[in-house]
Amino acid sequence: MTQQLLSQAPAQGVAASAAVDAVGLYKAFGKVHAVNGIDLHIEPGEIVAFLGPNGAGKTTTIDMLLGLGQPDQGTVKIFGHSPRAAIARGQVSAVMQTGGLLKDITVRKTVQLTASLFANSQPVDEVLERAGIRDTGDRRVDKCSGGQQQRLRFAMGLLSDPGLLILDEPTTGMDVEGRRDFWQAIRADAARGRTVVFATHYLDEADAYADRIILLRRGQIVADGTAAEIKNLASGRIVRATVTGLDQAIVAALPGVESVELRQDGVLIRTKDSDAVARYLLNQSNATDLEITSHNLEDAFVALTSDEGSAA
Amino acid sequence: MSTQTAITPISISNERNVPPLGGFNFTLLSIEIRRRLRNRRTLFFTVLFPVVMFLMIGLQYMDTSVEPHRTVAQGATSVAAYIMVSMAVYGAMMASTSAGGAVAIERAQGWSRQLRLTPLTPTANIAVKIIGGLSLGLLAVVATFVAGAVVGIHLPVQVWILSGLAAWLGSLVFTAMGLMVGYLVPSDNVMQFMGPVLAFLAFFGGLFTPLKQLGGVLEQIGVWTPTYGIGEIARAPMSGDAFNWLAVGNVVLWLVLFGAGAALAFRRDTQRV
Structure with missing residues (x-):
């Protein structure tokens, strides 16, 4: 009872x-x-x-x-x-x-x-x-x-x-x-x-x-x-900017950054924390034409569910 | 006018009741029975076929007595009356088998899985099948008896009632068989092969021809068929013979076998789905 x-x-x-x-x-x-x-x-x-x-x-x-x-x-x-x-x-x-x-x-x-x-x-x-x-x-x-x-x-x-x-x-x-x-x-x-x-x-x-x-x-x-x-979790975002005289090592050390590619006219950065990168570029460098692109859900889906994506 | 559409507040209650009787109700039962009655094939084999068979075979034996020393005119039972009761048993048996076998169609169409998403319990669902089979079986028995009465078969009132009840309720053995096959076979039309099986059982169980006429080995095998017991019990009120314990044993044995088989097949089915 x-x-x-x-x-x-x-x-x-x-x-x-x-x-x-x-x-x-x-x-x-x-x-x-x-x-x-x-x-x-x-x-x-x-x-x-x-x-x-x-x-x-x-x-x-x-x-x-x-x-x-x-x-x-x-x-x-x-x-x-x-x-x-x-x-x-x-x-x-x-x-x-x-x-x-x-x-x-x-x-x-x-x-x-x-x-x-x-x-x-x-x-x-x-x-x-x-x-x-x-x-x-x-x-x-x-x-x-x-x-x-x-x-x-x-x-x-x-x-x-x-x-x-x-x-x-x-x-x-x-x-x-x-x-x-x-x-x-x-x-x-x-x-x-x-x-x-x-x-x-x-x-x-x-x-x-x-x-x-x-x-x-x-x-x-x-x-x-x-x-x-x-979408973020999968591969983060890509930050592009036109910039000169950028210290690659400092950018690479920013939180969430996965890769930094210096190009003739600027830089391409893959990061999980696009805000931190954008803040740095706009405040600490002469970056212009800053552009942030995110991956779509399909990219995330493929990245997270494909077999190579997370080999245990 | 406000541009904002009225948003209904959260109105979904969590205070709920479970329906009584496992969800069994008369809407469900009446739809089940109507579906059986609308199926022309089922109606043909359960109602029309036994009546026609009785008229074709039985009518010529209206004046043939089953007793050697009395004629039908002297009050003996006619062979036609025996055939009438046998055909009623056959009709009721077809009705019950198809009612039980309907679970095969419902499984094939995914309906049984759908039902598992409702409060309906398996017991209540099986009860609906049994009652549906009994309803159609009653129709078959009554139709055959009415045909017999119309062509002039005379029997004492208690014989009509007892034979009718035996033919009708004995068909529960076949509801169990239909359920067992229905839960075993993944088929959309289980009656297409159950029909011939039942005709075979009816023949060797002495529904179409008295077992004594088959004689010998066939007679010895025949008493073991699930049709034998019900036929014997249903005809017993007419013959006035001693109570046939073999026939009762036959019915009990098959009811237990088919019932247990249906329960096992049901459990296997629900574990897999």
Whole structure:
């Protein structure tokens, strides 16, 4: 009795639980270590992208967050509950890439059926409206386009008004316009305070729609931060300036500087701290036409996830 | 007019309930049953086929008595009545197998994985399959019995009820078999090969021809088929024979075997998905 009371206390406690709290996740399939030591902490309201090449462990991680796969080691808590308990309470839902739909019933019946499974669910018409498929409600699922089916999955995911929505490569196979509309719907919905976690291999999607990007490689997190932070992390920035009489040794000793190339008309400096370099050049030399260029996310992605990038 | 759009405050509640009965509800059940009824192939084999078979084979034996010393006119049961009950058993068995086997289609379409992202528990889902199979099975039994009554089969009321109940509830053995196969086979249309298997079992279990007519080795093998026990029990109220413990043992054995098989196949399936 006492134990039961104690175990219930944290869930209703004053401090809001993290949307995702995963500690020390490991999962192997035979000899392949799909997830090799991942810790995740996601606060309510964040929009987080899992970015990584195929086989990086994105889907395996998501499956463990949803309780579809059991970690070999480690624990997952969703709003302070086990994944299965969080699903039973409608606190987490997911939009999967393919499948998961009965072909022989209509869009509306599918949503009604799913709604009937939850203790509390949003009105069916409202959810169809928010997913932008209210006028396709009477169409049979097998007559729907890929984009419409994906919106249907999204509608099903919204029914329980979950605090956490997980999307596994949600726009694969959609055209550019479909992807944009889909993300607009997600963004608008997330403004209500929903936590969104999505896996993608589209860099521009992660860049455009996530507040935070978690870069995965070989089952481990290799970078975690805003898009700008990750771009920096990979290879820093390049500072160019027209300058004469520069002391190469002093520049090379500045914090974060990786290389200094003196050229006929100036200097080219690779650095992780472009501010320090710029400050030095502008204050301590006759530098003009100073230019700072950053790498794009794709460069960062390639640098951080390629095999030579981080030979252990 | 303000240019700022109203921002809905954080309104997503964390105070949630788990649905009662593992998510089992009548919306789910009614959609399940409607889906079964809309499937023409299922309807053909569960309702139309047994009725047509009864009329084609049974009708000519309306006046043939199963008893050597009494005629049908003197109150004996006709061979036609035996065939009617056997066909009802066959229809109910097809209905249950296809209801259980539907999990194969749902697995192939990824629906079972989708259901794992809802509060619906596997037990509640299987309960829906069992009730769906029983509903369609009841339709098959009633349709065959109505056809029998219309062409003039006369039986005491309690015989109609007892035979009907046995044919209907005995089909649970085949729900279990359908579930087992459904969780084992990754097929979009499990009934395409289960249909012939069931016809084979029905033949060697004595549903189409009395086992005694097959005779010898076939008869000895036949009593072990999962169709034998149910057929015997369903026909027993008509014959007034002594209680057939072999038939009861047969039903219990197969129910346990298929039930355990379905449970094992289910566990294997959910661990992999």
